[in-house]
Amino acid sequence: MATLSLQQWEKQNEGITLFPAFTMEVTEPSVLAVYTHTHIREVLLQAFLGKSVLSEGATIVNGDPLKKRRSFTRDVGVCRIEDGLYERIRVRDQVRLFQQLYASSWSVNEMLSIVKLQERAHLSVKQLTYSEKQRLKLVRLCAQRAPLCVFEEPDQNVDLETRRIIARLFQRLQEEGSTVLVLTGNMESAVLLAENVYRLESSGLHLVETQTENEEGEEKEEQAAVEEKEPGLPFDKIPSRVNEKLILFHPTEIDFIESVQGEVHLHVQGETFPAVFTLTELEERLQPFGFFRCHRSYIVNLQNVREIMTWTRNSYTLVLNDASQAEIPLSKTKMAALKAMLGIK
Template sequence: MSLQFINAEKRIHDTVIFSSFDLSITGGKIVAIYSSVNVREQLINLLLGKTILSHGELRMKENGKQQIGYFFLHDGLYERLSIEDMLKFTKRLYDSTMSVNDALVTVQLDAKRSVKTKNLSYSEKKRVQLACLLMQETSIYIFEEPDQNIDLESKRILLGIFQQLKQQNNSVFILTGNLESAITAADEVFRLDENGLHPIHTSSDAEVDASSESEESINTAESVLPVRFEKIPTKVNEKIVLFDPPEIDYVESNEGQSFLHIQGESFPSTSTLNDLEARLLPFGFFRCHRSYIVNLQKVREVITWTRNSYSLVLDNKDKSTIPLSKSKMVELKDMLGL
């Protein structure tokens, strides 16, 4: 009951979609991969058998039988059927032992069982899709952008089902372009791109508190050498997310709150902009404006708008534009030897 990528690599002509990586998703684990749309589409096509790896191996069978259920971004429901009829059809199709009533209760749609799917909201349709998936009773569940555009109640139901599948020792594999969604739902989160697979480190508040207590007890017992901590913490829901400095595009301060901007997403930081400046300086970051710190390795262009107005354009997917103050322009020119 596992899904394994072994030295998996995908290239299209001369373009590397993702470099060689190893990953094993076993029963009782929720694993998420955070990636671009292109990488995500290639992974789904590989899992469906529509394409093959350029190098390596993909294993996803148990006892010689493929047991995988898919939750695609597009629901694929029969809109002329009622919710109940849709589930009855799915039950017969997969010879499921799960009752239609149990499925309806799980996704909290028992009160709407007679409503045709075409008359449901988008979030309700996703819940029907989720109920149909549960009726397949597979061992491995693949989710493509499972919480995209759904309401809070549907998201709560979805997260509850993830935990239910985990407790039943099933494998859950989430593919998403939303890092916050990945961190909220999964036990382990990875970023996959042309440079390979990289873990995104997270920990719960309880783990952080326990770690702090442990460190305090150690410090009172003996003198220790200072350790340089090279990760920048942010908080997403109840999890602490740790980012490597090179991952950060820029840092912005807005109404006293600092935000890390990473691949088009924003994450709040508990540190002040001054504290972050001191920590990030050794990694090539530059205070370009009173409200901004930029990763100079990500800067592609310096634009002069007027005699006193400048901007930095970053080499990221959004081509972010960061203000550069006049005094910092002089300092930057000195740094660059201009």
């Protein structure tokens, strides 16, 4: 059974906190995902490769602290986007190389079957499609079968079949006793591939709440009971459906909400998610949290507004305080209401 403990991992860079100290404990084989930005992901990858890039922190696998790169190589397998393959050799020979490198107990045919490349085994690697090459890269960690398997963006730009194969592979590794950790900048990938999803940012490590369809029904019943006992109590989670799962966002995570051609989207840290509720329903639910209907097609989180710009006498724009500095239209009819909310005469 693979146990993992990341104790007090922290990264400071020239006086700036990239992420504060956090601890993650995994007591049984699991499939986890950490959703974060590219620069943080690179720090995590380097740390899992055994390089001294963290300001503080220890890594413990199966009760043993990993202190040297050799122990990291033995107990932690890392599959990166930039990892290459031998393009000129046959697919079967590439798999055999992985098998021999790690003295794997899985046969070549078994590993080819796991990634559904049996019928492509006689081809050279360069003849594979992009998605098939990505599947072939994963074979290395199948052969290694380390207690901790770390994958960087494993399903980036791949086809639907490959996504399903990757999900089944991760389940197989878990059943074989490994913990799978996915590092990604795509929330949809994180939710689809992992049982538990975490978000790592400058404010720390946070568990992302998700629900299955059955749990959604139970949640609605519980919420109805709460509202019956305490009328007017605002529900503080905003759901978005991604395939068969719901992602539950806290209002403070949402930058703005947009309606485009009848479809409502939540904008969260540069990503877009389909909303479950209508714009009018969201306006009612989010008003207690400082959200404002600034336009017939937009609701904005006023906590994230940095600037109000005047374009013309009758045209205004709200500039958000985020990396993209998104500009949200503010209709003339809403300007007076906004001034009243802000206490401006």
